[in-house]
Amino acid sequence: MESFEVVTIQEGSKTRKFSPVSEEVPLTIEVNGRELATLLCSPNNLKNLITGFLYTSGFLKDITSEKSVILDSERWKAMVELTEDGLKEDYIFKRVYTSGCGKGILFHNPLDMAMQIKYDDDICIHNEKILDLMKTFQKQSDEHQATHGVHGGALATSEEILIFRDDIGRHNAIDKVIGEALYQHVGLSDKILLTSGRISSEILSKVLRCRIPMIAAVGAPTNQSVKIARKVNLTLAGLMRGSRMTIFSGDGRIR
Amino acid sequence: MESFEVVTIQEGSKTRKFSPVSEEVPLTIEVNGRELATLLCSPNNLKNLITGFLYTSGFLKDITSEKSVILDSERWKAMVELTEDGLKEDYIFKRVYTSGCGKGILFHNPLDMAMQIKYDDDICIHNEKILDLMKTFQKQSDEHQATHGVHGGALATSEEILIFRDDIGRHNAIDKVIGEALYQHVGLSDKILLTSGRISSEILSKVLRCRIPMIAAVGAPTNQSVKIARKVNLTLAGLMRGSRMTIFSGDGRIR
Numbered sequence: 001m002e003s004f005e006v007v008t009i010q011e012g013s014k015t016r017k018f019s020p021v022s023e024e025v026p027l028t029i030e031v032n033g034r035e036l037a038t039l040l041c042s043p044n045n046l047k048n049l050i051t052g053f054l055y056t057s058g059f060l061k062d063i064t065s066e067k068s069v070i071l072d073s074e075r076w077k078a079m080v081e082l083t084e085d086g087l088k089e090d091y092i093f094k095r096v097y098t099s100g101c102g103k104g105i106l107f108h109n110p111l112d113m114a115m116q117i118k119y120d121d122d123i124c125i126h127n128e129k130i131l132d133l134m135k136t137f138q139k140q141s142d143e144h145q146a147t148h149g150v151h152g153g154a155l156a157t158s159e160e161i162l163i164f165r166d167d168i169g170r171h172n173a174i175d176k177v178i179g180e181a182l183y184q185h186v187g188l189s190d191k192i193l194l195t196s197g198r199i200s201s202e203i204l205s206k207v208l209r210c211r212i213p214m215i216a217a218v219g220a221p222t223n224q225s226v227k228i229a230r231k232v233n234l235t236l237a238g239l240m241r242g243s244r245m246t247i248f249s250g251d252g253r254i255r
Numbered sequence: 256m257e258s259f260e261v262v263t264i265q266e267g268s269k270t271r272k273f274s275p276v277s278e279e280v281p282l283t284i285e286v287n288g289r290e291l292a293t294l295l296c297s298p299n300n301l302k303n304l305i306t307g308f309l310y311t312s313g314f315l316k317d318i319t320s321e322k323s324v325i326l327d328s329e330r331w332k333a334m335v336e337l338t339e340d341g342l343k344e345d346y347i348f349k350r351v352y353t354s355g356c357g358k359g360i361l362f363h364n365p366l367d368m369a370m371q372i373k374y375d376d377d378i379c380i381h382n383e384k385i386l387d388l389m390k391t392f393q394k395q396s397d398e399h400q401a402t403h404g405v406h407g408g409a410l411a412t413s414e415e416i417l418i419f420r421d422d423i424g425r426h427n428a429i430d431k432v433i434g435e436a437l438y439q440h441v442g443l444s445d446k447i448l449l450t451s452g453r454i455s456s457e458i459l460s461k462v463l464r465c466r467i468p469m470i471a472a473v474g475a476p477t478n479q480s481v482k483i484a485r486k487v488n489l490t491l492a493g494l495m496r497g498s499r500m501t502i503f504s505g506d507g508r509i510r
Contacts, residue, residue, distance in 0.1 A: 042423045052432065206311035
């Protein structure tokens, strides 16, 4: 965990304090010299993760097929040696970018993008208003009410929600919102993105790419998303529940 | 949404009723004739999803670059035509199998696997006991208590939790548990997998691959995971909160 100085708002009163945030690291896995995947993960029990990932993804036949796992914790790189017959016979290298929750694919480097960001417009919102928007947001999905099985995403002004979408994947819900905003030619640089999920660096990348200056989430951010948000003065509010929220970055936009 | 007959348990009493479950479909996106990705998603607003995904992933420069999107809802396939200069210049085709929540990669077809499944052992558990295990499970992660930013996964017998792991990604948490179980040579076919997350077909695939006969989750399943679980008589319990849970498949293993 990494500790950040944050601003919490509860019942309208602001407090500065230190808050622990979960760490996120990119772990690149090489199998028999070939790069297989990069997982964004918590930096604990990484050998467990590697073995489990290879096994549940169908690469590893059984534990005896794993000759060695060498972990380089400075570069977050793992070199795995499997026996020649270690790959399962029914192994099909079919890439499905799934979205049970995370979509799991990044085509760019968020930090490279962070360097380029410039907001054309901007936004400022009262803390009570953003909590109100979040309350409205959480009632928008009939499917969520019925199944508890979908995430929501929304684009809002400082006054109201403009676009709401839901999906079994939280990345998808956000992508649907952005897709509709593009069709409608809605400007993004003075809007707020709301999400029911947590904020990893992949979610923050989407917000950066769209030049949206504020993201507000029911869930918690990772340390990487907090760092990127601070680098570009993007407002990141999380853990929004009832009359309470934590502002991890850019609290100047929330009065 | 798809309706399934399920068994709910509340305060120890079993009720059969119909319950709506969120649908999950695999949407394959082809860009200029080249297969790009398959997203597991909810089957609504798919054109929004495609445009938003292409834009936030850095493929689409702007909406005017999108010449056409043809959606085949029978085969869940989208053919997208972008203008030649529609791809963003800073586009880097770097595949990062992320895990902000979902890891987002399947190397096999869960239904093919379902055909092969055979449990060597089995398990039976009292409904109060599994609710107790879940209560214990939810207090295991110090990091979750501190940050609310990680998911948990565990392997349990009908009596106790054997292995617990947490991670910013719910897939990773499960993979870590399985990795450790493989190292310890723990048999899996008479165990229960616990997860703090929701159950999509990707999560169910992991359980199938490990021949674990029961999964219990705080979250909800998708219709695909319910269908696969029923095909192989795998016990799938979800929405476990306090003294309440819903059994979507294989209720015979829960007394």
